[in-house]
Amino acid sequence: MSFIANHLTFFALAFYAASFLCYARNLYAAHVPLGRLATILLIGGILLHYFALLERSHLTNSVPYDDLYGSMSLFAWLLGVTYVGLEIFHRQRSVGAFVTLLLVIWVALLRFVAPHMAPEPPPARGLVFAFHVTLNTWAYAAFALSFVLSMIYLVQDRVLRSHRPGAAFWRFPALDVLDRMCRSSVYVGLVALAIGVAGGFVWEHRLRGSYSWGDPKVIVTLAILGVYVAYLLLSRSARWRGARAALVCALNFLIVLFSYTFVNLYLTRFHRFF
């Protein structure tokens, strides 16, 4: 990978780490200016990360998703973007510490995924294909966010039922807010996934005149669409709304992880990273 892209990713990581520290401090003792600083640092990290992705795109003359490194980097960037959007929309900073921690770990892991190797320029596949991959990655990022929110919901619910709230309990968002944030995140993921999948089908049909319904990636992705739609329906039903729906949402993400890792790396023919 280019020297500049590599360094920009490193600086983005530093910004994410600083943002995490501010969010964590803000969670421990709320301090409005510190919370704002956390958001500013996160946005700074996202901007640097964007330029790192752009640099990589210039290098490969494509959207940077064609190898595991590029895909993971794009995933992290979209996770940050989606979170900032949700934070501004719901005016809620207290989950920032968890999301930025995930970002820090994820971007740090990138350094172990052959960061210095530039991928071969992929064959020109056109704009529809680029949207297909980017939107699907965005959907995964949004689902990852919904997973984090669901887990916090489950912990909060457990603490409330135990009648023993600890120090951080009073700083976390209310169950209702977590529920709404989680649903927003899933909506973003579902819309992105639906358009992304449709784009994939359009691209494939143009290229080959047929659809590869039997590809494991296609099957699992359609299953993901189904389970998240089911979550949205369940989260509104009398018997499932609340902790049960949050548990469903958290479990759904296991399928996303399976799709992103095992399926992409070993099962599929058309969606491999290598």
Add this chain to the structure above:
Amino acid sequence: MTSVSNAKDSLSGGVSGRIRVALIGCSHRTAPVELRERVSFTSEQALHAAGELRRQGILEEAVVLSTCNRSELYGVPGDTGVQVTEALEDFLTSYHRISRAELDGRFYRWIGADAVRHLFRVAAGLDSMLLGEAEILGQLRTAYGQALESGSTGPVLNRAFQGALEVGKRVRAETEVGARPMSVAFAGVKLAERVFGKLKGRAALIVGAGAVAEQVVEHLRDRGIGSVRVVNRSPERAAELAGRFGGEAIAWDKLEEVLGTPDIIVTSVGGGPILTREMLERALAQRGGRPIFVVDLGVPRNVSSEATGLYNLYLYNIDNLGEIVEQNKRAREAEIPRAETLVNEQVAKFEAWRAALEASSIVDDLRGRFRKHREILLRERLAQLQDISPEERQHIASITEELIERVLDDPAERLRRGREMRGRLGAIEALRHLFGLDEKGSE
């Protein structure tokens, strides 16, 4: 610094410079309520007393802070040379017509940095009966605002009180001292917020009309609850409580009918369980499974223990809430060192500002003193020299003026730039002493 000080000990040591804040007062820590009642001030009296203190020349700046837990006179003494705390005590005893003996051991007297530290601790809620309570900051803001408007304050008290308001806000924002609920009623409301977020637009049902339930309603109203319904065995009491909070009174036999509406239910009636598992199950079903937060303040409990495990029902009884309040008290106490650090930081800032002010003031005083001597000397010496022209006289005058400026230049710079504040204040004090600048009529 919470104990009652010995005035003489406190005043004799460590006070430097003329710019200083003085304080006398009593609080719940030092005086019983009977005495506090007798020395309290209404807001009109507080303004009047501050004005009187200035008019009588005891203080140049004055603020009187009087709440149910404390009465304190803050001020900046003038250069009259009187023992300011003695004068303040005399004023207080004559104002409230009490004997001086009654104040003995009940009043604290602080001066200089100690007085400022006390003010900052009060603002931070560290000296409050309920550690970290927020009301004192509002009371302090009001007392200061009124004094400011009436012209009783000046640069020193403005700086001190603005610093106090700042540190009060910082302590509450940056530590847990004021963060967690400290009463059963407030804990119930805060827990409801953990479920629903903002309570604006939510519905509450109050079953029973006891004192704690009333406190809960007050907190709910403060947090913008959408609607309140009150059910009580005595319809008159229900109507009275509902009327007071703009709510609706419901007949006792309609209790089950209205159970499906509220997000928050607060019960506090005698006679044991009134809400069974089945009733609450039906209520949850009516609400489409949306959560209900129940605060059971009754002893014996008003909600059947079988309801505990119901899905999306969050049930807290009086013991659960009491335990949380205790836990919060301990957590608040654990935050005291952090809050004290913020107070110390603010005191250091104030003292640095005071040292800078003192430095500039002493240089002016010295300049005045030197000029006075120069004028006398020139008058005496030049009178003996008849053959000097007016131009030469003017020249000699400007040389001596320049000499004064040169002599003062270095010490002024050192006083301004000195890093160690205690050293600067010590040097200022030494200069005042050496040149007799504090002596009456020294100018």
